[in-house]
Amino acid sequence: MKLAVWTYEGPPHVGAMRVATAMKGVHYVLHAPQGDTYADLLFTMIERRDHRPPVTYTTFQARDLGSDTATLFKDAALAAYERFEPQAMIVGASCTAELIQDDPGGLTEALGLPVPVVALDLPSYTRKELFGTDETFYQLVRHLARPIQRTERVSCNILGPLALGFRHRDDLVEVKALLAGMGIDVNVVAPLGAAPADLARLGAAHFNVVLYPEHAEAAARWLEREHDQPWTKTIPLGAGATRDFVAEVARLAGIEARLDEDRLRQPWWSASVDSTYLTGKRVFLFGDATHVRALARVARDEMGFEVVGLGCYNREFARDIRSLARDYGVEALITDDYLEVEARIAELAPELILGTQMERHIGKRLGIPCAVISSPVHVQDFPARHSPFMGVEGANVLFDTLVHPLVMGLEEHLLAMFRDDPEFSDAAGPSHHGHLAPAGSAGGQSPHPPALHSPALHPPAMSGRMRDGHDASPAALIWLDGAERELRKVPFFVRGKARRNTEKFAQDQGLAEISVETLYEAKAHYAR
Amino acid sequence: MTGCAQAPVLRERGQHEVFCGLTGIVWLHRKMPDAFFLVVGSRTCAHLLQSAAGVMIFAEPRFATAILEEGDLAGLKDANEELDRTVAQLLERRPDVRRLFLVGSCPSEVIKLDLARAAERLNAAHAPHTAVLNYSGSGIETTFTQGEDACLAAMVPALERTDDANLVLVGALPDVVEDQALALLSAMGIAAQVLPARRAGEAPRVGPNTRYALLQPFLGDTAAALDRAGATRIAAPFPFGEEGTTAWLRAVADAHGVDDATFARATDAPRARARKAVSTVAETLSGKRISFLPDSQMEPSLARFLARECGMEPVEVGTPYLHSAIMAEELALLPECRLSEGQDVERQLDRLRADAPDLTVCGLGLANPLEAEGLTTKWAIELVFTPVHFYEQAADLAALFARPLRRKGLLLGSNTPRGSGGVKPPVLAAE
Numbered sequence: 018m019k020l021a022v023w024t025y026e027g028p029p030h031v032g033a034m035r036v037a038t039a040m041k042g043v044h045y046v047l048h049a050p051q052g053d054t055y056a057d058l059l060f061t062m063i064e065r066r067d068h069r070p071p072v073t074y075t076t077f078q079a080r081d082l083g084s085d086t087a088t089l090f091k092d093a094a095l096a097a098y099e100r101f102e103p104q105a106m107i108v109g110a111s112c113t114a115e116l117i118q119d120d121p122g123g124l125t126e127a128l129g130l131p132v133p134v135v136a137l138d139l140p141s142y143t144r145k146e147l148f149g150t151d152e153t154f155y156q157l158v159r160h161l162a163r164p165i166q167r168t169e170r171v172s173c174n175i176l177g178p179l180a181l182g183f184r185h186r187d188d189l190v191e192v193k194a195l196l197a198g199m200g201i202d203v204n205v206v207a208p209l210g211a212a213p214a215d216l217a218r219l220g221a222a223h224f225n226v227v228l229y230p231e232h233a234e235a236a237a238r239w240l241e242r243e244h245d246q247p248w249t250k251t252i253p254l255g256a257g258a259t260r261d262f263v264a265e266v267a268r269l270a271g272i273e274a275r276l277d278e279d280r281l282r283q284p285w286w287s288a289s290v291d292s293t294y295l296t297g298k299r300v301f302l303f304g305d306a307t308h309v310r311a312l313a314r315v316a317r318d319e320m321g322f323e324v325v326g327l328g329c330y331n332r333e334f335a336r337d338i339r340s341l342a343r344d345y346g347v348e349a350l351i352t353d354d355y356l357e358v359e360a361r362i363a364e365l366a367p368e369l370i371l372g373t374q375m376e377r378h379i380g381k382r383l384g385i386p387c388a389v390i391s392s393p394v395h396v397q398d399f400p401a402r403h404s405p406f407m408g409v410e411g412a413n414v415l416f417d418t419l420v421h422p423l424v425m426g427l428e429e430h431l432l433a434m435f436r437d438d439p440e441f442s443d444a445a446g447p448s449h450h451g452h453l454a455p456a457g458s459a460g461g462q463s464p465h466p467p468a469l470h471s472p473a474l475h476p477p478a479m480s481g482r483m484r485d486g487h488d489a490s491p492a493a494l495i496w497l498d499g500a501e502r503e504l505r506k507v508p509f510f511v512r513g514k515a516r517r518n519t520e521k522f523a524q525d526q527g528l529a530e531i532s533v534e535t536l537y538e539a540k541a542h543y544a545r
Numbered sequence: 546m547t548g549c550a551q552a553p554v555l556r557e558r559g560q561h562e563v564f565c566g567l568t569g570i571v572w573l574h575r576k577m578p579d580a581f582f583l584v585v586g587s588r589t590c591a592h593l594l595q596s597a598a599g600v601m602i603f604a605e606p607r608f609a610t611a612i613l614e615e616g617d618l619a620g621l622k623d624a625n626e627e628l629d630r631t632v633a634q635l636l637e638r639r640p641d642v643r644r645l646f647l648v649g650s651c652p653s654e655v656i657k658l659d660l661a662r663a664a665e666r667l668n669a670a671h672a673p674h675t676a677v678l679n680y681s682g683s684g685i686e687t688t689f690t691q692g693e694d695a696c697l698a699a700m701v702p703a704l705e706r707t708d709d710a711n712l713v714l715v716g717a718l719p720d721v722v723e724d725q726a727l728a729l730l731s732a733m734g735i736a737a738q739v740l741p742a743r744r745a746g747e748a749p750r751v752g753p754n755t756r757y758a759l760l761q762p763f764l765g766d767t768a769a770a771l772d773r774a775g776a777t778r779i780a781a782p783f784p785f786g787e788e789g790t791t792a793w794l795r796a797v798a799d800a801h802g803v804d805d806a807t808f809a810r811a812t813d814a815p816r817a818r819a820r821k822a823v824s825t826v827a828e829t830l831s832g833k834r835i836s837f838l839p840d841s842q843m844e845p846s847l848a849r850f851l852a853r854e855c856g857m858e859p860v861e862v863g864t865p866y867l868h869s870a871i872m873a874e875e876l877a878l879l880p881e882c883r884l885s886e887g888q889d890v891e892r893q894l895d896r897l898r899a900d901a902p903d904l905t906v907c908g909l910g911l912a913n914p915l916e917a918e919g920l921t922t923k924w925a926i927e928l929v930f931t932p933v934h935f936y937e938q939a940a941d942l943a944a945l946f947a948r949p950l951r952r953k954g955l956l957l958g959s960n961t962p963r964g965s966g967g968v969k970p971p972v973l974a975a976e
Contacts, residue, residue, distance in 0.1 A: 018585075018611045018612065018613060018614060018617055018624075018627040018628065018630075018631050019611070019612045019614060020609055020610075020611055020612075020631050020634060020635060021588075021591045021609060021610050021611075021612050022606060022608075022609045022610075023591075023595055024588060024591045024592055024595060026588075027588065027589070027592040028587065028588045028589040028592060030589075031589075031592065050565070050651045050683070050684040050685045051561045051563060051565060051684040051685065051688065052563065052564055052565025052566075052567070052593070052651070052683075052684025052688075053565075053589065053684065054560075054561070054562045054563065054910055055564055055565075055568075055593045055596055055597065055910075056592075056596075057562070057909075057910030057911075058596065058908070058909040058910045059596060061909060061910055061911070061912065061913045061914060062909050062913065065913060066913065066914070067913055067914060067916070067917030068914050068917065069910065069911065069914045073560060074560050074561075075560070076559065076560045076561045077685065078684075078685050078686075079654070079683075079685040079686050081685075082655070082685065093560070096559075096891075100891060111589060112587040112588070112589050112651075112652055113587070113589075113651035113652050113655055113684075113685070116618070116652060116655045116656060117655060140615075141587060141588065141589070142587065142613060142614055142615045142618055143614075143615050145588065
């Protein structure tokens with residue numbers, strides 16, 4: 018048993034739903050108890066879809082268990098076929114149905130339906146949602162792709178975008194534009210918007226563009242083996258990666274690389290003087306492996322941040338992320354336990370977090386700005402406006418996304434300069450960090466603790482692990498009164514870093530006490 | 546007038562588009578700040594809780610899931626030892642927890658993990674600081690609000706016994722509403738306790754002279770458990786709207802021999818206030834046709850309120866489960882309409898499209914798709930989270946139904962959503 022409050026991934030059958038919901042003409046019959054329909058609302062609410070996901074649930078109840086749940090399944094599958102007349106069906110079991118061991122594949126086969134039926138084997142007690150997406154798409158491709166002649170003009174498939182995908186809708190627009198700019202046709206986009214008939218002609222493309230390895234790598238490998246299609250390894254996320262992607266595509270297509278950079282504003286925005294204050298901002302990254310890998314490069318090479326830690330929740334890519342972390346000289350965090358992520362963030366005290374919905378809340382709790390860069394995400398990260406992460410416009414979006422949570426350069430300068438003025442005092446906090454507003458400031462009592470008591474200084478006692486983590490390192494260190502007072506003069510948004518650096522410096526020097534002197538020696542030591 | 550009391554009930558089974566009882570945790574844990582709900586289940590259960598709890602999950606929630614792993618299923622590990630270890634780990638991290646509920650799920654029930662025995666064992670280990678109880682919130686046993694019923698029913702056997710002639714109000718209402726209910730009764734000289742109590746030490750006592758009144762329609766098992774403890778139910782419609790609240794208070798008052806003058810003194814002013822406030826909102830609702838898809842068992846009561854106090858016309862009133870004894874007073878007041886129990890969602894949607902009501906009350910999995918077909922919807926879950934009982938909330942309750950209709954009126958003309966208005970074929974599976 019594993020104690021879980023918050024899960025980064027749903028069960029694997031939710032992954033299968035994401036593939037089915039993305040496609041047209043596919044229906045998923047899921048052997049599942051009453052209540053598992055909750056997953057429908059992920060699609061109708063978070064992604065705001067205007068149709069129900071194409072899923073029929075058998076809805077077995079306790080009283081059915083003694084009798085014949087297999088008949089229930091067959092009846093549901095037949096009714097679903099007759100009502101929806103899909104071009105292909107997928108069938109499978111949710112976690113509870115896995116335990117009662119009916120065989121959805123065999124049962125459906127016995128019905129003799131006149132359309133392809135793909136049986137999914139998704140082990141719910143060992144694997145998770147992203148395995149479900151990858152495996153479902155792979156099985157559909159394997160069953161439906163047919164031998165077919167290559168297109169005359171050079172063409173590719175785009176693999177990976179699906180339902181409930183973080184910015185998939187808009188990434189697709191950008192990547193199509195990149196390909197169009199090079200004169201490359203798109204043969205099939207899948208799963209998003211593809212019908213079973215489209216999967217049948219995947220083999221006509223000259224190569225595959227894989228946008229999200231989490232969802233499409235197994236299918237891409239199979240197509241490489243069976244249909245001799247190479248696939249792209251670069252994710253066009255960030256200005257540099259977009260250029261590399263275009264070069265890789267050109268190589269696979271046997272044509273010259275062409276990229277229209279007219280609308281690419283990110284490099285100049287990043288080079289302009291107001292961005293200087295971004296230099297060396299300490300950033301921690303967490304999310305799915307693909308987004309973390311791409312964003313680490315953007316953070317270091319295109320924004321000038323310092324990557325102080327990174328990790329991912331999908332173990333399938335653990336090796337990949339460990340080697341990435343080595344390149345960045347940091348330790349990888351591979352975990353699906355958000356308390357571990359919180360402990361690591363508290364320990365590293367970064368100035369910016371790039372993460373998921375959970376890290377956004379961890380950041381809120383610890384008083385650290387955060388930008389969301391990966392699933393799982395909430396409804397606000399399925400925006401109405403065009404907001405890709407990939408390609409040229411994606412690079413522009415990324416610059417804004419990564420900078421907005423930070424105090425802008427000029428504002429930061431003014432805050433430091435006027436920090437003794439009441440409007441800019443430490444306790445007032447930056448205007449857009451409402452939750453740090455102090456008690457007793459203008460307007461009366463605030464429901465939130467003052468900045469001085471912000472968790473950056475006193476990590477919340479939310480888990481035993483965290484307390485231990487905090488106590489373990491600087492336990493023996495004593496801050497003398499003068500040093501503590503001096504530390505208060507440091508603007509709050511860098512105070513956490515100052516405290517941490519000073520303690521590390523004192524430890525390295527073998528000191529037991531921290532004086533004002535130590536504080537400034539540490540400052541000199543870490544000067545950049 | 547017999548209303549719907551003798552009406553035939555359309556009973557269906559098939560795909561149910563409903564939540565399981567685990568969802569009850571999301572509001573129960575807020576009502577009992579010293580309680581923790583530990584679901585023993587799968588990743589699906591954890592995912593459901595976080596989807597239902599939304600953003601609340603980050604406010605140091607007092608619920609979690611002990612996720613079963615392959616080793617637990619294959620008998621490689623002793624599930625009971627694993628559970629003991631997990632509970633110890635949890636209680637060490639959360640020493641403030643005074644009541645721990647082990648909540649059964651579909652997986653834990655299918656593998657026949659005996660959580661009742663586990664609760665007894667853990668209770669012995671962690672008493673007196675933490676009491677450990679057990680109930681099932683599984684989808685195979687419970688629908689949505691039935692999770693609260695199962696939870697409260699599990700608390701009843703552990704209640705202390707008494708021979709006093711006391712009154713217990715049953716059902717988890719928002720604190721503000723609960724306070725209003727207690728104040729109204731107190732104004733008539735009636736003292737009452739509430740199940741569930743906000744804190745562990747405040748639990749009501751029960752015995753042969755105890756009377757109880759249900760605050761919610763979905764508490765059949767809890768009522769049965771109280772009956773077994775010797776208590777007597779005060780039959781009444783449920784306190785929705787001015788009429789429902791008055792009838793509910795009247796039943797309780799009658800059981801306590803309160804005279805008419807005292808009753809009038811306590812209720813006349815809030816009654817008038819509620820009537821006036823509801824009548825304003827009812828302008829939007831009057832004459833509109835409404836259908837309910839099954840969700841919470843509150844549907845017949847809400848339909849009664851909307852029909853009698855807001856002038857709406859119920860078309861189909863679906864409920865996941867119809868407890869005929871508990872709902873008798875309610876059904877007598879409900880105007881004639883199509884009552885359905887259980888669900889075959891595809892067939893029910895066919896009926897709904899044929900009925901084309903002005904307003905459809907349904908779950909979030911159906912609301913946006915139905916809006917896209919041109920139907921106006923009110924999502925049902927809000928009715929469980931929002932304060933809607935008793936006099937002061939009567940107009941708020943009406944407003945929850947009026948708002949989608951007003952919004953439709955405001956948006957039309959300037960901004961017709963895609964898919965609405967025009968003729969559209971029945972919903973197809975794929976986009």
